[in-house]
Amino acid sequence: MSIKHSLTESSEGFRLNRRQFLGGLGALTLAVGFGGRIAVAAEGSLQAGEFVPNAFIRIDKDGFVTVISSYLEMGQGTFTGLATLAAEELDITPEQLKVVGSPADAEKYMNPVLAAGGFKVQGTGGSTAMAGAWTTMRKAAASARAMLLQAAANTWKVPVTELQVKDGIVSHTSGKQGSYGEFIDSASALPLPADDQISLKDKSTYTRVGKADGMMRVDIPDKVNGKAIFTQDIKLPGMLVAVIAHPPRKFAKVASVDKTAAMKIPGVEAVLAIPGDNIIQGGVAVLAKNTWIAKKGRDALTITWDESTGSREDSEALFTEYKKLAATRGLEVGNKGQQVEEAPDGGKVIEAVFELPYLAHSPMEPMNALVEITDDGAHLWNGEQWHTADQAAMAKELGLAPEKVTVTQLYAGGSFGRRACPMSDYIIEATRIAKIAKQNGVTGPVKLVWMREEDVGGLFYRPMTVHNNRIVLNADGSVASWRWRVVGQSFFPTPEDQVDSGLMEGTHELPYAIDNMLVEQHLYQGDIPVSWLRSVGHTHTALVGEVLIDEIAAFSGKDPYQYRRALLAEHPRFLKVLDLVAEKANWNSPLPQGKNGERRARGIAIRESFGTVVAQVAEVTVRADNTYKVDKVYCAVDCGQVINPVNIASQVEGGVGFGMSFLRQQITLKGGVVQQTNFNNYPALRINEAPAVETFMVDSSNPPTGIGEPGVPPTVPAVLNAISAITGKFIRRMPLGAHVQA
Amino acid sequence: MIKLTINGQPQTFEGDAEMPLLWYLRDEKDMTGTKFGCGMALCGACTVHIDGRPARSCMTPMRSVDGASISTIEAAEEDRIGAAVQAAWIEEQAPQCGYCQSGQVMSAIALLKEKPSPTDEDIDAAMSGNICRCAAYPRIRQAIHRAAREIK
Numbered sequence: 001m002s003i004k005h006s007l008t009e010s011s012e013g014f015r016l017n018r019r020q021f022l023g024g025l026g027a028l029t030l031a032v033g034f035g036g037r038i039a040v041a042a043e044g045s046l047q048a049g050e051f052v053p054n055a056f057i058r059i060d061k062d063g064f065v066t067v068i069s070s071y072l073e074m075g076q077g078t079f080t081g082l083a084t085l086a087a088e089e090l091d092i093t094p095e096q097l098k099v100v101g102s103p104a105d106a107e108k109y110m111n112p113v114l115a116a117g118g119f120k121v122q123g124t125g126g127s128t129a130m131a132g133a134w135t136t137m138r139k140a141a142a143s144a145r146a147m148l149l150q151a152a153a154n155t156w157k158v159p160v161t162e163l164q165v166k167d168g169i170v171s172h173t174s175g176k177q178g179s180y181g182e183f184i185d186s187a188s189a190l191p192l193p194a195d196d197q198i199s200l201k202d203k204s205t206y207t208r209v210g211k212a213d214g215m216m217r218v219d220i221p222d223k224v225n226g227k228a229i230f231t232q233d234i235k236l237p238g239m240l241v242a243v244i245a246h247p248p249r250k251f252a253k254v255a256s257v258d259k260t261a262a263m264k265i266p267g268v269e270a271v272l273a274i275p276g277d278n279i280i281q282g283g284v285a286v287l288a289k290n291t292w293i294a295k296k297g298r299d300a301l302t303i304t305w306d307e308s309t310g311s312r313e314d315s316e317a318l319f320t321e322y323k324k325l326a327a328t329r330g331l332e333v334g335n336k337g338q339q340v341e342e343a344p345d346g347g348k349v350i351e352a353v354f355e356l357p358y359l360a361h362s363p364m365e366p367m368n369a370l371v372e373i374t375d376d377g378a379h380l381w382n383g384e385q386w387h388t389a390d391q392a393a394m395a396k397e398l399g400l401a402p403e404k405v406t407v408t409q410l411y412a413g414g415s416f417g418r419r420a421c422p423m424s425d426y427i428i429e430a431t432r433i434a435k436i437a438k439q440n441g442v443t444g445p446v447k448l449v450w451m452r453e454e455d456v457g458g459l460f461y462r463p464m465t466v467h468n469n470r471i472v473l474n475a476d477g478s479v480a481s482w483r484w485r486v487v488g489q490s491f492f493p494t495p496e497d498q499v500d501s502g503l504m505e506g507t508h509e510l511p512y513a514i515d516n517m518l519v520e521q522h523l524y525q526g527d528i529p530v531s532w533l534r535s536v537g538h539t540h541t542a543l544v545g546e547v548l549i550d551e552i553a554a555f556s557g558k559d560p561y562q563y564r565r566a567l568l569a570e571h572p573r574f575l576k577v578l579d580l581v582a583e584k585a586n587w588n589s590p591l592p593q594g595k596n597g598e599r600r601a602r603g604i605a606i607r608e609s610f611g612t613v614v615a616q617v618a619e620v621t622v623r624a625d626n627t628y629k630v631d632k633v634y635c636a637v638d639c640g641q642v643i644n645p646v647n648i649a650s651q652v653e654g655g656v657g658f659g660m661s662f663l664r665q666q667i668t669l670k671g672g673v674v675q676q677t678n679f680n681n682y683p684a685l686r687i688n689e690a691p692a693v694e695t696f697m698v699d700s701s702n703p704p705t706g707i708g709e710p711g712v713p714p715t716v717p718a719v720l721n722a723i724s725a726i727t728g729k730f731i732r733r734m735p736l737g738a739h740v741q742a
Numbered sequence: 743m744i745k746l747t748i749n750g751q752p753q754t755f756e757g758d759a760e761m762p763l764l765w766y767l768r769d770e771k772d773m774t775g776t777k778f779g780c781g782m783a784l785c786g787a788c789t790v791h792i793d794g795r796p797a798r799s800c801m802t803p804m805r806s807v808d809g810a811s812i813s814t815i816e817a818a819e820e821d822r823i824g825a826a827v828q829a830a831w832i833e834e835q836a837p838q839c840g841y842c843q844s845g846q847v848m849s850a851i852a853l854l855k856e857k858p859s860p861t862d863e864d865i866d867a868a869m870s871g872n873i874c875r876c877a878a879y880p881r882i883r884q885a886i887h888r889a890a891r892e893i894k
Contacts, residue, residue, distance in 0.1 A: 074839055075876045219840065224831040226774070226814070226815035226818075227775065229774070235769070266758075290769035290770070296760075364873065364874070412839065413777070651838075653880050654838055658877055679780050685873075690877060690883075692880060
């Protein structure tokens with residue numbers, strides 16, 4: 001399918017329809033070989049005394065290198081990955097560089113992997129950063145190096161082939177040497193090497209890429225001493241902090257507000273009604289000199305809500321509705337072979353309906369954004385995951401051209417997809433508050449700060465889903481046929497005849513050798529907006545698929561690892577990862593038993609997501625009181641060429657922990673009101689529940705694939721499979737809670 | 743008037759005595775290392791030391807710190823144990839997004855001051871009030887053990 005022509009980047013900002021967008025994401029794994037040009041000019045240039053050969057590298061007169069990241073650093077380690085590639089190709093040390101976030105610029109900083117899928121934006125998502133930068137950053141650094149070496153050769157009047165570089169020092173066989181900084185003037189006058197003339201290092205000569213000590217994380221020193229700056233930390237002269245009261249019943253409107261008490265609080269500058277729409281909740285914002293006063297003012301409001309437009313969504317009723325839908329034929333997403341109606345002699349029919357809840361992202365830094373409206377434009381300070389999309393959304397809200405909105409990129413205190421809201425909700429809300437403030441004569445930059453309660457209740461959840469599966473097994477335990485129906489919501493308004501790959505990914509692409517497979521989709525048009533959560537559709541499809549594979553294997557008493565092996569015989573990459581995790585976890589030897597009354601077992605799961613294959617083995621203990629503990633998770637990963645092994649291990653450890661939180665989390669609604677508010681009733685994994693995690697990487701020379709998300713999907717099914725191995729009961733509804741069913 | 747010291751510096755405060763210490767540090771003193779996470783002492787991102795004990799500054803009103811000695815992440819490196827914890831955090835490459843880490847580091851320093859050789863159970867007890875949504879827990883645990891070895 002060609003989707004390149006289907007871009008709709010219009011003056012009112014891009015609003016791709018969901019098919020175009022999701023088609024783009026679906027093409028991710030095909031796009032890793034993207035060979036994008038990085039040149040933005042015919043020659044290098046000197047800007048503010050620095051050599052600027054392209055949009056990604058700047059080198060000053062001391063030879064100090066600034067690496068420009070078009071991606072957000074939200075904890076996934078991308079800044080360090082970029083630094084590693086730049087240092088490798090430039091032959092510099094970690095002390096000779098820093099990494100800074102780029103401004104929003106769809107032309108210079110387009111995400112090449114998303115662009116190859118037809119989605120021409122600057123954005124950080126789909127675990128694409130290193131897959132894209134593998135080409136762009138290496139070429140950017142290598143071309144800078146080539147130009148600097150040529151400049152040195154010209155200066156010294158020696159052949160460039162007689163030069164070498166170590167630790168940022170150029171040297172010649174004659175003994176001449178000088179730092180990169182000495183050649184920036186003359187390098188700036190040289191033509192840029194043609195794209196196909198840029199030569200990249202051979203893997204055999206790497207000193208940093210793939211090495212455990214190749215590059216420590218560049219962002220960590222400032223993250224242990226409080227100096228790292230997040231949006232929450234920015235304070236500008238004259239800035240006001242806005243704290244908002246959202247309608248308890250989602251999408252209700254403000255009927256009236258009594259602001260008397262709030263306005264009496266010293267430091268409260270304004271109380272403003274903020275109209276909501278189908279994207280932002282709106283409500284009443286209190287603007288004050290500091291966060292506490294704004295919150296106190298917000299809490300002092302008496303608001304009467306017009307609930308006529310309010311949602312009546314109720315998650316229990318929704319599950320009932322979903323289950324009804326799931327019992328009917330849906331849109332065909334994939335269909336091969338023939339469905340078998342009845343179980344053959346000695347076979348079995350498994351009817352399995354799964355109910356999986358809405359989930360909130362709840363990063364440690366609640367959503368916030370700082371907006372300054374100037375005379376001829378506007379500026380945004382944000383940990384920006386959706387750079388040019390948010391830029392366009394903000395411009396639209398203000399009636400400006402996108403280029404009139406500039407963005408300062410900051411660290412994000414986590415995101416997990418929340419800061420890539422497809423509808424730019426919290427950015428629009430901050431902008432609308434600043435706009436209405438200005439209309440009311442309240443000037444100055446406005447920082448919107450959601451309290452934790454606004455964040456948990458802030459919608460754009462991982463969609464709740466019902467999965468209705470019917471699997472017919474032959475007497476020997478093989479699958480005669482499998483029908484898998486998914487009911488859920490789309491991230492975008494979606495015609496019912498279109499497949500939503502954000503919902504369906506990992507169903508019809510199941511790698512297992514199953515001849516007869518039918519996958520169907522039902523889209524529900526609900527009130528509650530949804531979006532991608534770290535690992536997106538795989539958060540639910542991996543759970544369902546991998547739990548069912550164990551259930552299928554159990555019917556014929558087959559070992560779940562061996563059963564998977566047999567079904568993956570045609571997929572050597574999967575087999576390698578699966579065998580690696582089984583070997584490291586000692587799958588074939590018995591698990592040491594626990595103390596009296598404790599029962600222990602292993603569970604296994606494997607999943608490809610974002611181009612990366614991850615398998616995990618969880619060791620779980622069920623105690624006498626039916627509480628459980630995940631003791632250890634072994635992980636095996638094939639993410640192509642390893643760039644930073646320590647960061648990969650760290651991301652997979654984090655993915656396991658993120659997945660484990662799902663065992664306890666759910667967002668529920670009653671009458672349009674979200675029932676969860678804070679970490680007391682929307683819990684997150686804590687250290688006392690966190691398993692030991694050990695990660696093993698397959699040595700690969702294929703281009704790098706994603707790592708921020710792929711650690712998540714196998715964790716829950718591996719844990720559930722271990723629990724089922726202990727209890728003999730298969731789990732159909734999440735969250736599991738603190739206890740297993742006896 | 744409320745008198746207190748912050749990282750050894752005497753301070754006075756005459757504003758709203760109900761304001762939590764967190765917002766005084768962040769919005770009045772521009773010490774933004776201490777983070778806002780939940781506002782209800784549920785996540786630990788705002789952990790500081792009050793008279794040497796770890797405390798959640800988001801639920802600590804200013805009226806309760808009259809005469810108190812506060813130390814924050816900004817002064818951690820001046821403390822022998824604080825510096826060891828920070829070095830171990832870097833050595834183990836613990837942080838990911840980093841937003842919770844000021845609180846994690848402050849809780850770990852308090853733990854090591856009380857128990858210089860903590861067991862895993864001690865770590866669970868002292869650190870379970872600090873949420874890390876990136877789930878950097880295995881590295882945080884290793885970093886505490888490493889710091890314990892370093893301060894011996």
